[in-house]
Amino acid sequence: MSRRYLRSNAFKYSYSEAGYPERPQDIVTFRCTRNPSGTQASAQHFFQSSNFCGIMRTISGAQLAEHKSRQSCWLAVHGKVYDVTGFINDHPGGAGLLLKSAGKDATSAYQSIHNPELISETLPQQALLGEVDTSTIPVEQQESDVASIGQQEAQSEYPALSSIINVDDFEQVAQRYLSPEGWAYYSSSAEDETSKQDNARLFRMLKLRPRVLRDVRAITTSTKILGSDSSVPFFICPTGLAKYAHAKAELNLASAAGAENVHQIIPTSPSMSLEQITEARSSPIQTQYLQVYVNRDKEKALSLIRRAEKAGVKGLFITVDSPVLGKREKDDRLKALSLGSSAPNAGVAKIASSTLLNPGLKWQDLDWIRSATKLPLVVKGVQTVEDAVLAYKHGLDAIYLSNHGGRSQDTAQAPILTLLEIRKHAPELIKNKKIEIYVDGNIRRGTDVIKCLALGATAVGIGRPCLYSMTGGYGEEGVKHMISILKSELLVNMGLIGATSIDELVPAMINTMRAEMEVFGGVKL
Structure with missing residues (x-):
C-alpha cells in the first residue's frame, strides 16, 4: 500500500x-x-x-x-x-x-x-x-407506519374540527390517533401520576366569586408578556417529539401562533431545527422564545444562546425542574415490552447517559447566563416560594411555576399551589409586580386561566393540548381552533365574573379557602 x-x-x-x-x-x-x-x-x-x-x-x-x-x-x-x-x-x-x-x-x-x-x-x-x-444498501420499501408519526390526513373516523367544542375533546381524538409510543410519551406522568392529577384537582378547589351589574360590553383579553404584545394571556409551552402528532410539528405551532398573536416557546430539542421554526413565523410581530436545558459543556450552551439570538427569539426559558429524568411508567412499560425479560434496568446509567439534563446546574450558572446575553431570562420549574424569592434576587426577568406537567417528581405540589404559597409568604413579589409570574399544569378551561391571573400570574402556559390539537390530521387548523376555544371561554367567563380586561381580574374574585389549607406554613425566608 x-x-x-x-x-x-x-x-x-x-x-x-x-x-x-x-x-x-x-x-x-x-x-x-x-x-x-x-x-x-x-x-x-x-x-x-x-x-x-x-x-x-x-x-x-x-x-x-x-x-x-x-x-x-x-x-x-x-x-x-x-x-x-x-x-x-x-x-x-x-x-x-x-x-x-x-x-x-x-x-x-x-x-x-x-x-x-x-x-x-x-x-x-x-x-x-x-x-x-x-x-x-438495498432499496427497501419504507414502512408506512403513519399513525406513529402523525402524517395521515384526517379521516372519516375522526370528528370534523367544527365538532370539537372544548380542549379535552382534542385529547380523546389524540388517544385514538397516536401510536402507543406517541400516546404514552404525551400522556405519561411520573410514577403514580399524583402530581398530574393534583394539577387538575387544585383548580377545582378554587371557586369563582362573580361581581354583577358591571358594564361588560367591551372585553379584551390582550396583555403584555416580557414587554411584547399578546392577544391572550396564555402561550404555547415547549413540548418534545411533536412529530408524533403531525409531520409539520412545530411549524404548525409557529404558524398558528403567529396568526393568532400567541407567544410560543420553542423546545430545546424540537423535531426540526431552531432556524426552520423561527423562519415559519407568519407575522412580523410574532414573539418566540427558546427553552434551554443548560448543557454541561458551557461552550455548547453559549453556542445555543448565540443561535437563539441570531434566530430572533425574544427570551430564554431555562428549565430547572428536571436535573435527572423522572420515572414515567407508561413509557417504561412500553420499553419493557420491546426490550424483553433479559434486558437490564438502566437505573443510574440512564441518568448518567442523558446529555440533555444537567444534574450539576446551580444558581451561579444562571448568573453566568445572565452575563452572557441581554435576552430576558425566565427560570422554568420553580416549585416553592423560597426559590421564587431566589430567582428575583438573582435578577431573573420572570419565574415560571411548573412541576413539568407532573412528569418529573411525583407528589410535587401543583403550580397553582405554589402561586398561593407566594401570595402568603412573599406577597410583595406579586403586589409590586417585581417579577412576572407564569403558571402551567393542566390548564384546560378559560376559568383556569382566570383563576391564575386573578391570583397574580402574568400569563399561563398550554402544553399537551397544543400537541393533541394537531392530531387526527388537524395540523395548524387544529391549533388555531384550540386557541380559539380557550380564548372564547376566557372572554365569556371574564364577562360573567365582571371583568373587561386582565387588570380587572383581582384576588377577591377567587375563593381560595379550601386550597389554602394545603399551603405549606413552615417557610423560612
Whole structure:
C-alpha cells in the first residue's frame, strides 16, 4: 500500500505513523485542526478530543447489516453510521424502534420524528463510526407506519374540527390517533401520576366569586408578556417529539401562533431545527422564545444562546425542574415490552447517559447566563416560594411555576399551589409586580386561566393540548381552533365574573379557602 498523506497547515500525517488499516475497506479519512504546538503530531496527540474533528471510514451496506441485534446495533442516518448499542435502553420510544431499523438506513424513520441535529447532540462522539456507502444498501420499501408519526390526513373516523367544542375533546381524538409510543410519551406522568392529577384537582378547589351589574360590553383579553404584545394571556409551552402528532410539528405551532398573536416557546430539542421554526413565523410581530436545558459543556450552551439570538427569539426559558429524568411508567412499560425479560434496568446509567439534563446546574450558572446575553431570562420549574424569592434576587426577568406537567417528581405540589404559597409568604413579589409570574399544569378551561391571573400570574402556559390539537390530521387548523376555544371561554367567563380586561381580574374574585389549607406554613425566608 502506498503511503497516503493528509496535509495540514502545521504538519503532514501519514498512515504509517498510526498503523496501516487491516483491510482496504477500512481506509479512513482524517479531518483535523492545526496542531497547537506547530509541530508534527504524534498519534496520541492527534486523537485527543480537543484537536480531533472526526475519523470517517466508509462502511458498506453488508457491514452495516451485520449489526442488527441488541448486542450490536448500528444504523445509518443521513449518510453516517452510528453505533447505538449503548443507547438502546435509554431511547424514549423504546428499544423496539431502534431494533426495527438496526442494520439499515434509518434516515426516513429518524427524520419522521426527530430534528436532524439531535443524534449528533445526543450520542457521544465515539458512536459515530463512519460514512455509509449508499450504493451498497438495498432499496427497501419504507414502512408506512403513519399513525406513529402523525402524517395521515384526517379521516372519516375522526370528528370534523367544527365538532370539537372544548380542549379535552382534542385529547380523546389524540388517544385514538397516536401510536402507543406517541400516546404514552404525551400522556405519561411520573410514577403514580399524583402530581398530574393534583394539577387538575387544585383548580377545582378554587371557586369563582362573580361581581354583577358591571358594564361588560367591551372585553379584551390582550396583555403584555416580557414587554411584547399578546392577544391572550396564555402561550404555547415547549413540548418534545411533536412529530408524533403531525409531520409539520412545530411549524404548525409557529404558524398558528403567529396568526393568532400567541407567544410560543420553542423546545430545546424540537423535531426540526431552531432556524426552520423561527423562519415559519407568519407575522412580523410574532414573539418566540427558546427553552434551554443548560448543557454541561458551557461552550455548547453559549453556542445555543448565540443561535437563539441570531434566530430572533425574544427570551430564554431555562428549565430547572428536571436535573435527572423522572420515572414515567407508561413509557417504561412500553420499553419493557420491546426490550424483553433479559434486558437490564438502566437505573443510574440512564441518568448518567442523558446529555440533555444537567444534574450539576446551580444558581451561579444562571448568573453566568445572565452575563452572557441581554435576552430576558425566565427560570422554568420553580416549585416553592423560597426559590421564587431566589430567582428575583438573582435578577431573573420572570419565574415560571411548573412541576413539568407532573412528569418529573411525583407528589410535587401543583403550580397553582405554589402561586398561593407566594401570595402568603412573599406577597410583595406579586403586589409590586417585581417579577412576572407564569403558571402551567393542566390548564384546560378559560376559568383556569382566570383563576391564575386573578391570583397574580402574568400569563399561563398550554402544553399537551397544543400537541393533541394537531392530531387526527388537524395540523395548524387544529391549533388555531384550540386557541380559539380557550380564548372564547376566557372572554365569556371574564364577562360573567365582571371583568373587561386582565387588570380587572383581582384576588377577591377567587375563593381560595379550601386550597389554602394545603399551603405549606413552615417557610423560612
